[in-house]
Amino acid sequence: MWRSRAVVAALASLSLAFGAAGSAQAGVGLPPVVAHVPTSEKVVFLTIDDGWNHDPEAARILLERRVPVSLFLLPGAASYDVQYFTRLTQEGRASVENHTVGHPDLTTLDAAGKDAEVCGAGEQLGAAFGRTPKLLRPPYGAVNDDVRLAAKACGVKALVTWTHDFTTWGDVPPPTPRLAAGDIVLLHFTPTLAADLQRALDAARAAGLKPAALMPHLKSSGVI
Ligand SMILES: [Zn+2]
Numbered sequence: 001m002w003r004s005r006a007v008v009a010a011l012a013s014l015s016l017a018f019g020a021a022g023s024a025q026a027g028v029g030l031p032p033v034v035a036h037v038p039t040s041e042k043v044v045f046l047t048i049d050d051g052w053n054h055d056p057e058a059a060r061i062l063l064e065r066r067v068p069v070s071l072f073l074l075p076g077a078a079s080y081d082v083q084y085f086t087r088l089t090q091e092g093r094a095s096v097e098n099h100t101v102g103h104p105d106l107t108t109l110d111a112a113g114k115d116a117e118v119c120g121a122g123e124q125l126g127a128a129f130g131r132t133p134k135l136l137r138p139p140y141g142a143v144n145d146d147v148r149l150a151a152k153a154c155g156v157k158a159l160v161t162w163t164h165d166f167t168t169w170g171d172v173p174p175p176t177p178r179l180a181a182g183d184i185v186l187l188h189f190t191p192t193l194a195a196d197l198q199r200a201l202d203a204a205r206a207a208g209l210k211p212a213a214l215m216p217h218l219k220s221s222g223v224i
Pocket residue numbers: 049050099103139140
C-alpha cells in the first residue's frame with residue numbers, strides 16, 4: 001500500500017513536470033490551497049492546530065457553545081490523550097483533519113517523505129478517530145505543486161492555510177483584525193487557547209459572523 005502510493009506520487013510528479021514545461025497548466029487537477037473561502041454567507045472558519053496542550057476550558061467553550069471547528073492534529077500530539085479529542089468530535093462539532101506526522105516543511109521532502117508524512121498521518125488519524133481526514137494543513141503553510149500532488153495521492157481534497165492567526169505566541173495577544181466573511185482563523189492547542197478562542201469568537205460576533213463547518217462550505221462555494 002505504502003509502496004504503491006509512492007509510485008503513484010512519483011509518476012504523477014513526473015507527468016506534472018513534463019506537463020508544466022510547455023503550458024500554463026501547472027496546478028490543474030491538484031487540490032486547491034485555501035486561505036479564505038469565497039462565500040457571501042456570514043460565516044468564519046475556526047481551525048486549531050497541532051494538539052499538544054489539552055486545555056479543559058477550551059474544550060468546555062467548544063462543547064457548550066457547540067462551535068464548529070476543524071482540528072488539524074499531529075497524531076503523536078493527539079495520541080497520549082485521544083479522549084480529549086474524541087469528546088470534541090463526538091459530543092461537539094469538531095472534525096479531525098491532517099497536519100502531517102512530524103510537522104516538517106513538506107516542500108523540503110522528497111516524494112517518499114511527503115507520502116510518509118501526509119498519508120501516514122491520515123492513516124493514523126483515521127484509525128484513531130474513525131474517519132480519514134480530507135483536508136491538510138501543511139505545516140508553516142509551506143506548499144508548492146509537489147506538495148499538492150503528494151496530498152492528492154493521499155486523498156486530500158484541499159490544503160487549508162489561514163487568513164488570520166489569533167494565537168498568542170508571545171506575552172501578549174496579537175492585534176485582533178476585523179474578520180470578513182469566509183476568513184479562516186488559525187488557533188493552536190497552546191495554554192492560551194481558551195483566551196485566543198474567546199477573542200476569535202468575540203471578533204466573529206463583532207463582525208456579524210458565525211463560526212461554520214469548513215468542509216460543507218468548501219463544497220457549496222465550489223472550492224472543491
Ligand atoms: Zn502546526
